[in-house]
Amino acid sequence: MIDPRLHEALDGERDPAELPADLRESYARLHAAAQLLEAVAPLSVATRVMAEIREIALEARADGPALRLGRWLSRPRAVTVRLRPVWTLALAAGLAAILLLPSGPGGAPTPGDREGVARFVGHFPGARSVEVVGSFNDWSRGALHLQDDDHDGIWHGDAILPAGQHEYMFIVDGERWVADPLAGRYVDDGFGAGQENSLLIVRPAAAAAQP
Amino acid sequence: MVTDSAPSDVEVVARVLGGDGEAFGILIRRYEPGLLRFATRMLGNPDAAADAVAESLVRAYRHLAQCRDPVRLRSWLYRITGNRCRSHLARRHTNDISLSEVPAPALADGSDTWAVLERSEQVALVERALAALPEEKREAFVLKHVEGMSYDEMAVVTGARIPTLKMRVHRAREALLAALEAFV
Numbered sequence: 001m002i003d004p005r006l007h008e009a010l011d012g013e014r015d016p017a018e019l020p021a022d023l024r025e026s027y028a029r030l031h032a033a034a035q036l037l038e039a040v041a042p043l044s045v046a047t048r049v050m051a052e053i054r055e056i057a058l059e060a061r062a063d064g065p066a067l068r069l070g071r072w073l074s075r076p077r078a079v080t081v082r083l084r085p086v087w088t089l090a091l092a093a094g095l096a097a098i099l100l101l102p103s104g105p106g107g108a109p110t111p112g113d114r115e116g117v118a119r120f121v122g123h124f125p126g127a128r129s130v131e132v133v134g135s136f137n138d139w140s141r142g143a144l145h146l147q148d149d150d151h152d153g154i155w156h157g158d159a160i161l162p163a164g165q166h167e168y169m170f171i172v173d174g175e176r177w178v179a180d181p182l183a184g185r186y187v188d189d190g191f192g193a194g195q196e197n198s199l200l201i202v203r204p205a206a207a208a209a210q211p
Numbered sequence: 212m213v214t215d216s217a218p219s220d221v222e223v224v225a226r227v228l229g230g231d232g233e234a235f236g237i238l239i240r241r242y243e244p245g246l247l248r249f250a251t252r253m254l255g256n257p258d259a260a261a262d263a264v265a266e267s268l269v270r271a272y273r274h275l276a277q278c279r280d281p282v283r284l285r286s287w288l289y290r291i292t293g294n295r296c297r298s299h300l301a302r303r304h305t306n307d308i309s310l311s312e313v314p315a316p317a318l319a320d321g322s323d324t325w326a327v328l329e330r331s332e333q334v335a336l337v338e339r340a341l342a343a344l345p346e347e348k349r350e351a352f353v354l355k356h357v358e359g360m361s362y363d364e365m366a367v368v369t370g371a372r373i374p375t376l377k378m379r380v381h382r383a384r385e386a387l388l389a390a391l392e393a394f395v
Binding site: 048 | 232248
């Protein structure tokens with residue numbers, strides 16, 4: 001245990017000149033140690049990183065079907081969602097929910113054998129915009145906007161997604177990232193700070209339609 | 212370091228997300244030295260550090276759209292790199308870094324052999340003391356005193372609470388001081 005005044009000085013909360021001589025010596029020793037640790041072997045990874053990035057860009061351009069899917073997903077689509085009273089009540093309580101449908105509503109594109117319809121619903125009263133970003137659209141902003149045509153704070157929208165597991169988040173007013181409180185499943189965002197993305201599992205429409 | 216004439220991180224991120232992948236080089240040049248220093252101090256091996264930083268930067272590029280606050284891009288990059296360092300350490304099945312892996316950087320002016328030797332010994336001593344710290348305390352000390360971060364930024368990087376980080380830094384200081392005094 002060292003004198004708290006030394007910690008205060010090292011945290012910039014106390015002038016080190018005010019420390020007693022023995023603490024000033026410890027302060028200088030730790031300060032010098034930190035300075036020694038600042039020197040490392042001169043390295044650069046810029047060339048290899050940029051080479052890999054260029055390869056990624058080339059692969060993305062060559063990925064025809066994926067690109068087409070991405071373009072399809074990025075087209076804004078407005079789908080009317082008829083909320084049952086029980087859902088209206090639940091959402092009015094400040095909840096957001098996501099439902100999975102086995103097939104698209106009338107007029108909407110029909111999902112393929114390995115696709116399903118994801119319905120995104122969130123209660124964000126006063127919001128100016130709500131969009132969904134996720135692993136299914138490479139976390140691209142502006143690709144899937146939710147609608148609140150009657151201005152009741154309930155934002156909704158559908159998307160046909162490949163069957164499987166997808167991570168997603170709501171972005172409210174273009175800047176606030178919000179996990180879906182009713183997603184039920186969450187997964188660490190993988191960047192090590194304990195933040196979680198909402199998790200969505202899409203069943204193939206054909207499988208979901210079976211009794 | 213961002214100068215007045217240099218584009219901000221937010222501007223560069225927007226360019227990259229808009230399709231200008233080459234602009235990512237600006238971010239690499241801006242943050243590579245600090246990230247390599249951080250990873251070297253965490254892993255104790257410059258080659259492993261270079262791998263960790265390269266993997267982290269590629270990961271950052273792939274997931275740039277997930278950077279929720281480009282204003283805090285530096286913290287985000289350190290977070291990814293710290294996470295990658297932890298993965299490297301976990302693969303070694305130990306939190307300790309091998310002393311034999313610790314490099315002994317030379318002085319810029321190598322003409323004074325005695326000065327080089329003395330400095331190398333000092334560096335080795337400090338690195339040995341740092342290497343003996345548990346991973347979390349080592350990370351906290353390096354972020355605070357080598358990278359010069361505030362506790363607020365450290366919290367963003369590590370995901371730990373500020374009181375927890377302060378405690379880790381305090382314990383690291385105590386352990387380092389005890390180790391350094393033992394060799395005086």
